[in-house]
Amino acid sequence: MQKTVVIVGGGVTGLTAAWTLQKNMGDAMRCFVIERALRPGGKISSARRDDFVVEIGPDSFITQKPDALALCRELGLQDRLVGSNAMERTTYVWSRGRLHPLPEGMLLMAPAKVMPVLRSRLLTWPGKLRMGMEYFIPPRRPDAPEESLAAFVRRRLGKEALEKIATPLMAGIHAADPERLSLRSTFPMFLEMEQKHGSLLRAMLRRKRVQKVNPAHKGNASAPSSMFVSLRGGLEQMTEALAAHLTPGTLRLGESVASITREDGQYVLIMDDGQYMRADAVILAAPAYATAQMVQTLDAQLAERLRAIRYVSTATVSLAYRRSEIPHALDGYGFVVPRGEHRSITACSWSSMKFPGRAPEGYALVRVFLGGAGAEHLAEQGEAELVERARVELRTTMGIAAHPQWAVAHCWWKANPQYELGHAALVEEAERLAAQHDGLHLAGAAYHGAGIPDCIRSGRVAAEMTAKKIQTNRCVTI
Numbered sequence: 498m499q500k501t502v503v504i505v506g507g508g509v510t511g512l513t514a515a516w517t518l519q520k521n522m523g524d525a526m527r528c529f530v531i532e533r534a535l536r537p538g539g540k541i542s543s544a545r546r547d548d549f550v551v552e553i554g555p556d557s558f559i560t561q562k563p564d565a566l567a568l569c570r571e572l573g574l575q576d577r578l579v580g581s582n583a584m585e586r587t588t589y590v591w592s593r594g595r596l597h598p599l600p601e602g603m604l605l606m607a608p609a610k611v612m613p614v615l616r617s618r619l620l621t622w623p624g625k626l627r628m629g630m631e632y633f634i635p636p637r638r639p640d641a642p643e644e645s646l647a648a649f650v651r652r653r654l655g656k657e658a659l660e661k662i663a664t665p666l667m668a669g670i671h672a673a674d675p676e677r678l679s680l681r682s683t684f685p686m687f688l689e690m691e692q693k694h695g696s697l698l699r700a701m702l703r704r705k706r707v708q709k710v711n712p713a714h715k716g717n718a719s720a721p722s723s724m725f726v727s728l729r730g731g732l733e734q735m736t737e738a739l740a741a742h743l744t745p746g747t748l749r750l751g752e753s754v755a756s757i758t759r760e761d762g763q764y765v766l767i768m769d770d771g772q773y774m775r776a777d778a779v780i781l782a783a784p785a786y787a788t789a790q791m792v793q794t795l796d797a798q799l800a801e802r803l804r805a806i807r808y809v810s811t812a813t814v815s816l817a818y819r820r821s822e823i824p825h826a827l828d829g830y831g832f833v834v835p836r837g838e839h840r841s842i843t844a845c846s847w848s849s850m851k852f853p854g855r856a857p858e859g860y861a862l863v864r865v866f867l868g869g870a871g872a873e874h875l876a877e878q879g880e881a882e883l884v885e886r887a888r889v890e891l892r893t894t895m896g897i898a899a900h901p902q903w904a905v906a907h908c909w910w911k912a913n914p915q916y917e918l919g920h921a922a923l924v925e926e927a928e929r930l931a932a933q934h935d936g937l938h939l940a941g942a943a944y945h946g947a948g949i950p951d952c953i954r955s956g957r958v959a960a961e962m963t964a965k966k967i968q969t970n971r972c973v974t975i
Contacts, residue, residue: 500526500967503766503774505754505791506782507532508539509949510941512739513568513956514780514963515747521964529774530743531766533753537740540912541949543731546903548857550731551815552864553907555949556848557581557725557732562950564957565735566726572738577730580723581851587829590619591840591894592661596825596832599662606650606663607687609701624657631655632698636691643918646683647675653697665833669844671947672811672869672913682916727852732949757791759934766791778936778966780959784808785914785943799930805923806943808911811868812876814887815848815905820861822899827861832894841875842867842890860902865890868908870915880906914943938962 502518504511507530515530522528530537540554558565569578589596597619602610614625631653637644644652646667650659664675671678681688690700728734740748753769757779766774781788789803831846844866849856856862865887868876875886883906891897924944931939940959942952 499524500777501775502526502528502778502780502963502967503764503776504528504530504780504782505766505788506530506539506784506941507534507537507740507748507750508782508941508952509541509736509739510539510952510956510959511780511782512537512736512743513953514782514940514960515743516739517957517960518964519742519744519747521960522967526967528744528747529776530748531752531754531768532748532750535751537748537750538733538736540909541732541736542907543733544905545731546905547817549817549860549862550855551862551905552727552731552848553813553815553905554909555732556846556851556864557727558949560724560726562948562954564950564953566950568739568953569728569735572735572742574728574734574738577728577734578726579729579852579854581725581727581830582853589829589832590661590665591832591834591838592619596894598829603662604701605666605684606654606658607690607697607701609704619661620657624655624661627655628658629698632696634696636695639692644680645676645918646678646680649680649687650675653691660837661835665835665843668836668869669833669866671916672809672843673915673917674870677870677915677917679916679918679920682920725851729854754791756793757795759795764936776936778938778963780938780940780956780963782940782956782959784911784941786911788939796930796934799927802923802927802930803943806920807915807917809868809870809913809915810873810876810908810910811866811913812878812883812906812908814865814867814883816863816865816884816887816891816901817856817903818861818863818897818899818901820859822897823861823863824896831863834894836871840890840894841872841886842894843869843872845891845894863891863895869913876908877910878908883908914947916947936963936966 504514511530515528518528542553544551544553560566569575588599590599600608600617601613602608608614614628634653647659650663667673667675671683690697694700694703754766755769756767758765764776764779766776785803785806786808789800793800827847827850830851831844833844834840834842842865846864848864849862884904928939931937938959940955945951945955
């Protein structure tokens with residue numbers, strides 16, 4: 498008999514899950530994607546305005562994880578892939594009243610080259626010497642208690658490296674408090690580098706020697722050379738293509754699930770308007786706190802675990818200027834702002850320099866970021882307030898006195914999951930509880946990675962597990 502699968506959440510995770518099920522199962526199942534918003538795609542949102550391409554949400558994905566590239570090729574989008582501009586790789590840090598280039602060769606917080614660090618004016622000489630001492634600091638025991646990102650950086654590279662490099666860069670990626678952020682759940686590669694080589698510096702120097710001897714270790718020659726990739730017309734082309742590939746009737750927009758129960762071997766999804774749906778399997782690809790509300794009646798313990806995953810709010814403000822109105826050379830990707838500088842923004846991306854085709858000739862597009870852990874109130878404002886705050890900060894940091902040609906702001910309310918200490922154990926317990934319910938799966942940014950490739954992989958895995966259960970008749974029939 499034909500089975501019914503309901504996916505709750507129409508972001509890239511839920512859309513990928515639906516597309517995967519459709520390919521794997523065909524007419525053997527009916528699939529529905531329930532999405533509260535009136536558009537699919539979740540945080541992936543792009544807009545065109547006056548020949549500008551504006552990213553309201555994420556502007557790119559990382560190529561070191563192959564899932565997003567593979568999906569784009571599946572959807573026939575390979576000709577639209579664009580890498581970040583190779584000549585504009587500098588990232589700046591706002592410190593002591595000016596923008597300083599991040600030392601060349603940094604892998605996030607790990608330095609690959611010694612001389613750029615020594616020449617940098619971002620760090621004081623005591624700070625540079627403390628970073629150099631990292632080479633001689635022994636690694637922690639593998640069985641040592643879990644460590645926060647802040648504790649790890651402070652222990653290995655020193656306080657100044659934490660405050661001026663690691664914290665602002667991590668805030669730009671996870672919108673998180675580094676004192677609470679789990680290193681194991683966010684950047685396990687640094688733990689591996691410490692354990693395998695005894696030192697981050699030693700690991701980076703070893704990596705550099707290997708690449709020099711064998712250039713093949715730099716990556717797959719068939720993949721884009723850029724670490725960050727986008728789509729020519731905006732990332733939303735990816736989720737638009739996913740939605741277009743789904744069977745008509747699959748997407749149900751503007752609807753939301755209030756609660757989920759189980760009855761006669763099926764799941765019963767009660768909608769906010771009082772109607773209900775029955776399903777043989779359910780993939781929950783909504784934020785963890787929304788999922789918790791849905792499963793409260795089904796499994797109160799699972800709901801409790803899901804509510805323990807904290808979320809924070811952020812906001813973006815995109816502003817268009819004539820290029821002549823910006824006194825800065827814009828010779829990089831943008832800049833990040835350490836917390837200790839007491840500014841209202843966390844970062845600024847020079848969008849039109851980062852990717853081609855983001856602004857017409859003679860114009861520039863910049864994007865300002867606000868909010869995150871400890872500063873959510875700055876993000877949770879109206880559009881006019883967000884734009885004005887961004888303008889004030891750009892006047893101070895970049896000397897832009899002109900009014901923008903236009904500006905658009907968006908608050909992403911409670912949209913950023915926090916991978917805090919104990920996150921891995923928390924997710925393991927939530928997944929164990931979910932697995933006790935036949936045909937129920939968790940997916941999305943809250944669990945095993947918040948990046949676009951992570952979400953795509955999460956959707957695929959949930960869909961493949963669901964398809965396997967259906968194909969082996971493990972799901973209870975009507």
